[in-house]
Amino acid sequence: MRVVLAEDLFLLRDGLVRLLEAYDFEIAAAVETGPELSRALAELEPDVAVVDVRLPPTHTDEGLQCALEARRRTPGLPVLVLSQHVEQLYARELLADGSGGVGYLLKDRVFDAEQFVDAVRRVAAGGTAMDPQVIQQLLSRRAADDQPLARLTPRETEVLELMAQGRSNAAIAERLVVTERAIAKHTANIFAKLGLEVSDDDNRRVLAVLAYLDHGR
């Protein structure tokens, strides 16, 4: 799997390259700046891009803008955005086109290599990887005045949280140490309670849940 990596800090870039190579990714390019990233995304056609939000030369949200721009040119181009902080605002912009293949994670998540690599693979496959913090923010905002959410059992809320992060039933089952069938039942309950249409497609399911959580904001 070919990866374009954009990160301006040498230590982090180097670490990410080594991590990804250790998990058999092919690093198509590891760049430092926004313009370099745009060029690499346009010319190299990677399977997935791992991008830091803040990049030179402006040191603002250059990385995010490049990623969004590239996705406008190539709809569905898988992009995993990394940042030192997460903002719902950015998450919403990444999810806005509704085509999936996006990830938005805190840089801390790199600590857990397995989970991080799993997220990269998921995004590359057209799935979603949202940082638990984004989901928690969404949930705590909705929890205050949302009747359907209040009707979920604690276990269902837990499942919803993991599902919104972009995990598959199998991954959630493994995480919560239950069977996949139990999770499927929870999922069906959640969708019924929230009044969402059930879909077999994992990715559609995640996007529906995220849209529900972000609804009206």
Next chain:
Amino acid sequence: MTNDMKSRHGSTARGMGLAALRGLALALISLPGAVLCLVLSLVSIALIPIGVGIVTTPWVLTGVRMFADWRRVLAAEWGGVRIPPAYRPLPKDANPWSRTFGMLGDPATWRDLRWLPVDMTAGFVTALLPAVLLLYPLEGFAIAAGLWRVFADVDGGTYWYGFVPVTDQTSALGAAVLGLGLLVCAHFFTARLFQFHFRLTRAVLGSNQGELAERVRVLTETRRDAVDTSAAELRRIERDLHDGAQARLVAVGMDLGTIEMLMEKDPAKARQLVAQARQSSADALSELRDLVRGIHPPVLAERGLGDAVRALALRLPIATEVNVELTGRAEAPVESAAYFAVSEVLTNAVKHAGADRIWIDVHHTDEMLRISVTDNGKGGAVIGAGSGLAGIERRLGTFDGVLAVSSPAGGPTMVTMEIPCALS
């Protein structure tokens, strides 16, 4: 209606008389006063080289200042024209030498001396004119009434009233007509002329240093607030780093040392410590992130005020509508102050107001950043009272910004902030 008209006419007539009287008195006293002051000053300053001036100059200049101060009082009381004095303070026990040169080094002294010749000429005329405009017509009427006989009999020339030669009753009536004309002029111009005298005084004597002094006072105060605030902020950051991230990194370092030692002896224990070290570093990161958010929120640096406020609104548990109209970005310190002000106001709204809707409006017009935060809560917010609003006011004060709170009991609460700034 009639009464009204009468009283207005009455007050105009009284005003004319008063202005004329005051002007006359002013002209009669100020002319010799100004001449005396100017002559004494010039002589005294001229005598400085031979030493006598060193002793006399402070006295003379103090006299000039008293004279000028008296005129300042009159300008305020009679003309409603404020001329703030702007003399530099002199040390009380200074010797004549330093007093002399201290006073001579003060631009206000030279403004006084420049004013004296103006006062004895243009100032004198403008003070006297109201009286002349009122008294001269009286003479015209007196001439018409019969006084012309006295003047007509004078040998060796014709008596002129204005441009009317007074020779017989007809020409005397002409003088009365002219007098009437002058009286009409007086009716319109007396008060204005008198006012003009004080305006002239202000133009020459006044400086804008009174305003400057006020400005300096405000700046001194806001600077002190700014320094205090930033010092307190730095102390807080230092403490947070010291007790938080720094301590955690020490723990990570220690764990790593222990892991190194245990790696061969007790791999299971080593693995456990690795997990612990990873947790410590994650905690350190999360603490640093919170700290950074408190110093300068990343989204503010990346996106500017508009999106930072939007991001802030997205974190609130209350439905919030954000409306931003900004064509560019303000300077970083202004953005930061505005952001934290909005953040504080929102915190107040969430904590105390019991609101379930908030509206935020951010826009920039006429070189002014205007932000309003409105909530439909129970109101009753006041600046001070430990509400945090006083802190915002101080913080905005550093940028000449102002804060206004409208919060009647029962709500709604509207907090508006204005900060003068340019967008780039």
